Amino acid sequence: MDHVDFITEQWARERPDLDVSAMAIIGRVARLYLAYQDGMQKTFARFGLNAAKFDVLATLRRAGAPYRLSPGDLLKATMVASGTMTNRIARLESDGLVLRQINPADSRSFLIELSPKGLALIDRMLEEHVATQESLLVAMPMEERVAFKTLLSRAQIAVEQA
Template sequence: MMDHVDKILAQWMRERPDLDVSAMGLLGRLARLRAHLAREIEKIFTEHGLTSASFDVLAALRRSGPPFQLSPGDLMATTMVTSGTMTNRIDQLEKAGLVERLDNPDDRRGVIIGLTEEGLKRVEAAVTDHVANQHHLLECLETKDRQALDGLLRKLLAAFE
């Protein structure tokens, strides 16, 4: 069965037969798949008045456990974004009343970001729906395939982190 990426590869093979496009096929499918998945995942967050970006921050705080507090630096590390992006995300979440900036007693350069009561409620509801949606998105793969795919992704990811 020929998919969209196969058509792209066929074009390249016709136009540039000197290129070995096998890697392009894999990486192209990974990129397209990610785009589709990201859009589907975003829908659930929208239902909770969140975005993937804001959920990432709230989720990192929630899963860190009580008292649901982390520094901006900690949050940057887990979310793979720059400091400017994290400042902006925190600003938005603070405006929305979902997190608060607290003084860091140990280091006056830094602050501590904490979930508010409303932020906690919001992320609890969102993560429950999000996890259910994630299973839905993968249900076209049998258990064995899912495990194999996860294993291969892990292997490849290990080369980068």
């Protein structure tokens, strides 16, 4: 009897006409997401960051040397509004973690590049970050993780068809 069970029981009592079986799944995805965010946030904070800044630094790092992408590329990778990305880049720049360069190929655009400090930070953080993620799943046996991952992919395909 977890929290989502409690909610679905309340609905069964109050609105027995409604089929809340989909809610039982979506609600659990939401709770789980929040629990993961919460667990990972502590690692970000230890390095003076938050999830938003980590997201940008990790995207640049993943892109490979020279760790340089345009704001537009970062936008596509992170699914936020353009004004949000402008703000994230500005803050990372004032933290000295990224450098903003002119794009010689297109002067409407810029190139955002990890500074040496930014690269060192993200590379150090990543080890702790993946260890934190592993710790959030450690109580789940491997065969369950495999099945879970498969069903998560299927659910994603399903929601994209909707």
